[in-house]
Amino acid sequence: MEYRIALAQTAPRLGDIDANLSVASDAVRRAAVEGAALTVLPELALTGYLLQDLVPDVAMRADDPRLRALANDAPGMLVAAGFVEETDDHRYCNSAVLVRDGEVIGIHRKVYLPTYGLFDEGRYTRPGDRIRTHDAGAPVGRIGLSVCEDFWHASLPMLQALDGASLLVNLAAGPSRAPGGSAGLAAIAGWHKMQDTYALLGTVPIAFCNRVGNEEGLTFWGGSRLIAADGSTVVQAPLWEEALVFGSIDTDDLRIQRYGLPLLADERLELVRRELDRIIRERAGIDGAEWPE
Amino acid sequence: MDLPSAAPLPEIEPAQAAEVMIGFIRSQMEQTGFSRLVIGLSGGVDSATVAFLAARAIGPENLLAVRMPYRTSSEASQTDALRVVTALGCQTELIDITPMVDPMLAVMEEGEGAELNVRRGNVMARQRMIVLYDRSAQFDALVVGTSNKTESLLGYGTLHGDMAAALAPIGDLYKTQLRAVARELGVPDEVVAKPPSADLWPGQTDEGELGRSYESLDRALFALVDRRWTVDRCVAAGLERDLVEWVASRVARMEFKRQLPPVAKLSLRTPGIDHLYPRRRPGSRR
Numbered sequence: 001m002e003y004r005i006a007l008a009q010t011a012p013r014l015g016d017i018d019a020n021l022s023v024a025s026d027a028v029r030r031a032a033v034e035g036a037a038l039t040v041l042p043e044l045a046l047t048g049y050l051l052q053d054l055v056p057d058v059a060m061r062a063d064d065p066r067l068r069a070l071a072n073d074a075p076g077m078l079v080a081a082g083f084v085e086e087t088d089d090h091r092y093c094n095s096a097v098l099v100r101d102g103e104v105i106g107i108h109r110k111v112y113l114p115t116y117g118l119f120d121e122g123r124y125t126r127p128g129d130r131i132r133t134h135d136a137g138a139p140v141g142r143i144g145l146s147v148c149e150d151f152w153h154a155s156l157p158m159l160q161a162l163d164g165a166s167l168l169v170n171l172a173a174g175p176s177r178a179p180g181g182s183a184g185l186a187a188i189a190g191w192h193k194m195q196d197t198y199a200l201l202g203t204v205p206i207a208f209c210n211r212v213g214n215e216e217g218l219t220f221w222g223g224s225r226l227i228a229a230d231g232s233t234v235v236q237a238p239l240w241e242e243a244l245v246f247g248s249i250d251t252d253d254l255r256i257q258r259y260g261l262p263l264l265a266d267e268r269l270e271l272v273r274r275e276l277d278r279i280i281r282e283r284a285g286i287d288g289a290e291w292p293e
Numbered sequence: 294m295d296l297p298s299a300a301p302l303p304e305i306e307p308a309q310a311a312e313v314m315i316g317f318i319r320s321q322m323e324q325t326g327f328s329r330l331v332i333g334l335s336g337g338v339d340s341a342t343v344a345f346l347a348a349r350a351i352g353p354e355n356l357l358a359v360r361m362p363y364r365t366s367s368e369a370s371q372t373d374a375l376r377v378v379t380a381l382g383c384q385t386e387l388i389d390i391t392p393m394v395d396p397m398l399a400v401m402e403e404g405e406g407a408e409l410n411v412r413r414g415n416v417m418a419r420q421r422m423i424v425l426y427d428r429s430a431q432f433d434a435l436v437v438g439t440s441n442k443t444e445s446l447l448g449y450g451t452l453h454g455d456m457a458a459a460l461a462p463i464g465d466l467y468k469t470q471l472r473a474v475a476r477e478l479g480v481p482d483e484v485v486a487k488p489p490s491a492d493l494w495p496g497q498t499d500e501g502e503l504g505r506s507y508e509s510l511d512r513a514l515f516a517l518v519d520r521r522w523t524v525d526r527c528v529a530a531g532l533e534r535d536l537v538e539w540v541a542s543r544v545a546r547m548e549f550k551r552q553l554p555p556v557a558k559l560s561l562r563t564p565g566i567d568h569l570y571p572r573r574r575p576g577s578r579r
Contacts, residue, residue: 014324014571014573014574015571015574015575016575050571051571052569052570052571053568053569053570054570054571054574176313179309179310179313180305180306180309180310180313180465180466180470181303181304181305181306181309181310182304182306185306185309213320214316214317214319214320214321215320215571216571216572216573217317217465219313219316219317240312240313240316
């Protein structure tokens with residue numbers, strides 16, 4: 001069965017939730033006209049990225065009516081969008097929400113908060129502690145949500161693929177590290193290479209939605225993509241510019257792909273767990289392991 | 294002298310870099326609520342490049358280029374500044390700073406030689422800042438800065454003078470990269486090709502004053518700053534030790550010019566320490 005995905009490569013306005021909600025609902029309406037089953041918006045699409053001490057001012061609870069209303073203009077459509085979440089115990093997280101028909105289907109709290117180089121996320125937000133998939137029913141199936149830097153840790157998409165994901169969705173706010181030269185383009189190529197590899201190794205399609213625009217001195221690069229389970233590019237949005245692009249995924253392809261390339265089925269989970277347990281023990285100096293080594 | 298290929302000049306994609314800087318300027322205008330810019334146009338390649346970027350970003354009619362010669366400023370600089378204005382079709386104004394600067398210079402009796410030259414240069418740079426900020430209020434504009442990365446890292450600029458600005462489009466562009474961007478934008482050849490000079494006294498050139506070529510300075514800066522090389526590694530790659538040590542020490546000594554002054558922390562929330570906000574947020578747009 002074939003379904004369409006819309007990637008809404010927007011340029012969120014810093015701290016302006018109302019303006020960003022309006023951009024999001026506009027994208028959702030346009031995607032509905034095109035028959036999309038899922039619309040993906042970027043990381044922190046509702047708040048902007050360089051929030052610093054604005055974090056508590058723009059935070060929302062997961063059951064905030066504004067989140068639940070994200071897909072109201074498109075009955076039956078799934079919408080994924082990034083926002084600042086305040087949990088019941090007042091942790092502030094960089095989260096992705098998946099909603100449909102006024103109902104929250106899943107939340108992912110960014111697990112890996114980059115705090116190096118031009119990034120300072122760990123100062124303002126707290127990391128999530130769950131890596132899950134969310135059943136969205138036919139045609140999309142199980143969705144594995146992640147946020148930007150999460151994808152630079154191969155364990156996360158691989159766990160989601162093993163957990164039964166039939167689609168990985170990564171929401172990003174990627175500022176170019178060197179937009180003036182070839183180093184910046186090489187970094188973008190690195191992102192794309194990494195996605196191709198995950199699609200291939202996880203035999204799973206990937207929807208990647210990265211924002212554009214400027215905040216302070218940063219320029220966000222866009223280049224949102226839909227990648228099929230064989231690692232091929234279905235559609236790619238332009239660099240640097242706002243765009244709404246569409247691509248299709250055929251779930252029958254996934255059946256055939258996973259029969260021909262049964263990597264997930266062959267995965268040795270018990271073995272991986274045993275070795276992980278050993279590495280954890282040794283790193284922590286448990287069970288008589290030498291320390292420091 | 295053959296410069297080492299192991300310590301290369303920083304590369305640049307001129308067209309791509311220009312688009313990023315133009316996008317940056319537009320976004321700053323949008324975020325601040327201003328639609329006009331004012332720039333001090335010297336006739337040199339830095340301010341010419343920023344003027345071209347600004348005109349592309351907001352339209353030449355929204356750019357005011359202020360030419361501010363002192364009586365010793367070179368004629369060629371003024372001719373080149375006019376070339377830029379003509380090429381862009383932007384608004385312009387000529388303000389001679391001599392009658393503002395001379396009374397101040399007249400009370401600077403002590404000092405001599407190079408030190409006095411620097412003090413006099415600082416007075417001129419700060420007087421130009423006063424004119425630019427006055428014009429920015431009159432023209433309802435932001436002052437756009439013209440400091441490049443080489444100057445900024447070496448602290449080769451006057452605090453509260455030419456370094457004063459609301460935004461810095463070329464602040465991450467080395468001098469040697471800037472020329473490529475200038476050519477890409479169509480800055481007149483005469484402006485791109487001439488030796489860089491602050492034109493604060495007759496015959497002054499940047500490279501004469503700094504004692505090194507921009508090419509060797511940029512090779513050393515790129516290695517030390519962007520690639521985080523140690524001095525020894527730079528020397529092993531073929532750069533002269535004297536040059537690298539001078540550059541490294543200057544970058545460290547001039548750190549104060551790149552940061553706001555430290556605030557003595559007394560309270561629970563202190564600006565710059567734990568009261569941290571983006572410059573532009575809801576409510577801060579004018």
